[in-house]
Amino acid sequence: METALENLSKEDLLKVISSRDEKIDSLTSLNSSLVQERDYLKSQVEMFKRMQFGQKRERFEGDPNQTLLPFEADAIAVAQQQESIKEKIEYIRKRPNHHGRAKLPEHLPVEEIEIHPEGDLSAMVCIGKEVTEELECEPARFFIKRYIRYKYAAKNGEGVKIAELPERVIDKGIPGAGLLASILVDKYVDHLPLYRQKQRFARENIQLASLTIEGWTKEALFKLEPLYQQLVFDTKSKGYLQVDETPIKVLDSDKKGAAHQGYYWVYHAPLEGTVLFDYSPTRGQLAPLPILGNFKGYLQTDGYVVYEKYARSKDITHLACWAHARREFEKALDNDRSKAEKALLLIQKLYAVERIAREGQLDTAQIKELRLKESLPIINEMGKWIFQEIKSTLPKSQVGKAMAYAYARWDALSAYLYDGSLRIDNNPVENAIRPIALGRKNYLFAGSHEAAQRAAMIYSFCAICKKHEVNTFQWLRYTLENIMSINHKNIKELYPQNFKNISR
Template sequence: MTPAPAILPDDPDILRDMIVSLQTEVARLSASARVYAALVQSLKIRIARLQKQKFGASSEKIDREIEQLELLLEDVKIAIAAADPSPDIREHDVSDGVVSSPRQRGKPKVSDTTPRERLVLDPGEACPACGGPLRLVGEDVTEILDFIAAKLKVVETARLKKSCRHCETLVQPEAPSRPVPRGMAGTGLLAHILVSKFDDHIPLYRQNEIFARQGVDIPRSTLIDWCGQAVAVLRPLTDLIRQDVVKADLLHADDTPIQVLDPRLRQAGKPRGVKEGRIWSYLRDPRPWGGSDPPAVAYWFSPDRKGINPQTHLAQFRGILQADAYAGFRDLYKPDATGTVHVREAACWAHLRRAFH
């Protein structure tokens, strides 16, 4: 920002030093801007090239590399924004005459169901200049999106005991059920812990730190027990989802590797004690061809990739299965003892494309 003339010194030597200092700072910022711009362009080109290879071999590794590059690109853009907080100011490079365009900022899309709070700033009823009455001619409305921090609360349930004045019978309401027997966690807290861990990938020790900042110290061992007990409570629901998904007449199937801890490997002399398990996913989504059933996904875990796993998962499935050419699916396509084919194969074009590209 240019200082006001009233605070500038009168000494020509001091002014000359100030100009030299400002020119040096401008040159440094311009050089930094060019370096950032080149780095951003390089990262975008690398990400674009990797995305073109997305359907090639080892696409899972490419996905992970794209994620890492996008994180790096995000950090670079944050550094640019920190150096110049205003996205509307254009930077002029006098040396080569290039004017960089302002940073692009996407406007947040706010749902109609988002709560709104209206603050009205009223200048009053009398004119501050002459004291005359004011009349409303319009208003200017601006919006600020704010965040209300989550907070924990303790819900006390008091069960009153009453005795009958005639027969001395004690009467007390039954205690309400809890998602975790004899546990202190409510349904909202359990849902938050599970979503934070399995969807937002926040480890339990970090959740412990977050809760401690809110005034509640929940030991990590307790969080682990709550997660396990909540999974047990939800297991009937997952079983129902699986049963409903395999009733569809068309499924998309795929599996993805996952690192699994195995204590037996440590005993065998392998210090990491990690092996590769599998997450099997079966997707039902009839929306592209006008189906009325809601989309759903069923997941299974297995410690290996043996063909018996999908054959067990889809033992009751009857219909078309779209999957890759994994040999473990082949027995599903074979006719049974009566010669009836229960599962028809629909080959995956994305996997087939890998043989050519």
């Protein structure tokens, strides 16, 4: 090789050296890329390890020599077990099972049971009594409400009078407003599917067909449509909305045997405490258009790209979510602990300011003043730190991703300082979505796109009831009883937040 190089001209020798240098640079670049890829994959593995929750399910095969089930214990073992149970019952009976007594609710009715000593008490005088109370319940009480309307005829024979039948939720149907409210609350608040409710009716010897219960549910939800339409209209006019979305399986699908992936788009108005669920078959840019198409004001969202189109509107001030930014840095703890912990410590300080404002019950002007004094310097410090560190941080590393997430949304993350009414994060709307996840585990899917939208109505009002600490059953029963007779101009009086002010 050396002899061959000696015979080359100077120009050819320079070409060989240049070619070799290019190959070395290429290999160096490839090696650097592989190192970055390795670090990225390593960080991903570490993150997935942190995300894993609990132990894996154990699987085992039975011993082939084990006695087959069922089997019966011998008589001696049965006798020993019975004696053990007897001793356990005696122990439980005598053992004090609490350190203190919880106060019983004062609003509950009381059923008194008087107990006198056995035997002849004629020669004895009662000198006092001891009172013991316990909280008890019985299954839901079903009863028949029978309307008996008497007819009156004029003595001169010129007419007959009869009282009008009160407005009913389902005309000529048998369910009352209380029963319908119970079915809806059980399904959409307690996540009890209709087929399980049917089983509960059967235990009370009330035989109902599945189609009957489904029809009742559909009809009751249909009655709520005017109130929901008013909620949609009012939500569009709010000046501050938090938005998020969550998936829902729907049986309507172009593919046979498959479920369609639809989405609930959820809009929370923090100042009024209202929540609107709106169903859409898609997660695309057009999905939030019915609500956000003409929206003006503050819009707070996570980092989903669809919201960016609306955030660019000159009439919208976009707010990002510090909780999402914090989660990104939490994922990076196993990638670069020192940088991740520094970011998390600064974010923690921002939330400490919010806690001071909340515990001090400050008004909006005071909150804004407090944030500008305490939070703004923290945000400036963090912004400078990210700007300096992001240049020397691998972009594909988890900490690099966390920095890029915050850096790209820095103005939106800082925008909550504009007004003391604004929230630091999007958590309230996420809290409103959580019940949907529980529902999905129980009834799995909606039967159709129309059914999913009907469910969006009741989910909206259930979420508002929860935010305003209103008994959902009582509100729903009252609303079903009155929504058909109320003046349309006063329909907002039926909102859950106004229910507390209604004199029953």
